[in-house]
Amino acid sequence: MTGTYEDRKALAAPLPTVRNRSLRRMYVMAVLTNLANPKVILFYLAFFPQFVTQGGWPVWVQFLVLGAILIVVGLAVDASVGFVSGSLSQLLLRRPAIKRWLDRVSAAIFCALAIRLVTED
Template structure:
C-alpha cells in the first residue's frame, strides 16, 4: 500500500502543477533560499491538509461543494496580489536588501506558500478522490492510515520541490550576474502568479 502510494506521489510531483510553478516563480525572483523556502511552505500546507483529512473535515467539504469554490476564489485573489507585487517590484529601483529584510522576505515567502497551498482546491480533491484508493479496512484506523500516507506525500513533495527550488534559484543567480535581467525575472514571476490565478478562476474541477 505505502510503496504503491509513494510511486504515485513521485509521478504526481513530476507533473508540473500550481505548486511547482509557485516555487519556480519564487526561485526565479528570490534565488535559491527563496525557492527552497517556498517548497517548505508548500510542504507545511500539505501537513495542514493531511491533519484536516484525518480529522474528517474533507468529508464535510465533499458534502458542501460550494466551499471548494470559495477556497478557489480566495486562492486566485491571493495569487493576483502576489502578481501585482512582483510587477511593482520589477519597476522599482533595485537595491541590496539588508540581512533583516532578507529574513522578512523569506518568512513572507514561507507564509505565502502555505496560504497558496491551503487555497488550492486540488489538494483537497486529492485527499477526497485519490488517497481513499490506498486505504484498507483492515489494520490501522483510517485516520492513522491517512496520516501515514500524508507523511509519505509530504516527504516526497518536499524533496522534489526542494530540488526545483534550488534549480530555479540557481538559474536566477546566474542571470542576475547581469543586472539587466533582474527586472525581467521579476516580470516573469509576476506573469506566473497571474497565470496561476487565472487557472484557479477558470478551473471548475
C-alpha cells in the first residue's frame, strides 16, 4: 500500500454521518432562505412584468401562472442537480482514488489561475 500513514488513517476513518432531515423541513428552510434574499424579490419584480399582458387573463392570475411555471421548472432542475450530486458524492466516498485525482486537478487549476493573476498587468 502506498501513501503516508496519515493517508492510510484517513482512508480507514469512518464515513461522516449526515443528519437526516424531513423533506418538509428542508423545503421550509429553502423557502425561508429565498424569501429572506432580497435579490430574489428584485428579480421577480424586474422579470415578471415583461410577460404580463393587458387583456385576456387578469394580471394576478398571470402572475400566479408564471410563478407556478417557474416553481415547477426550478424544482425539476434543482431535484436533478441534487440527485446527481448525491450520486457523485457516494461515488467519491467509495473511491478515494477519484477524490485524490479531482483534488490534484483542482490544485492544478488554482495554480494556473494564480500564475495568470501574478503575470497579468
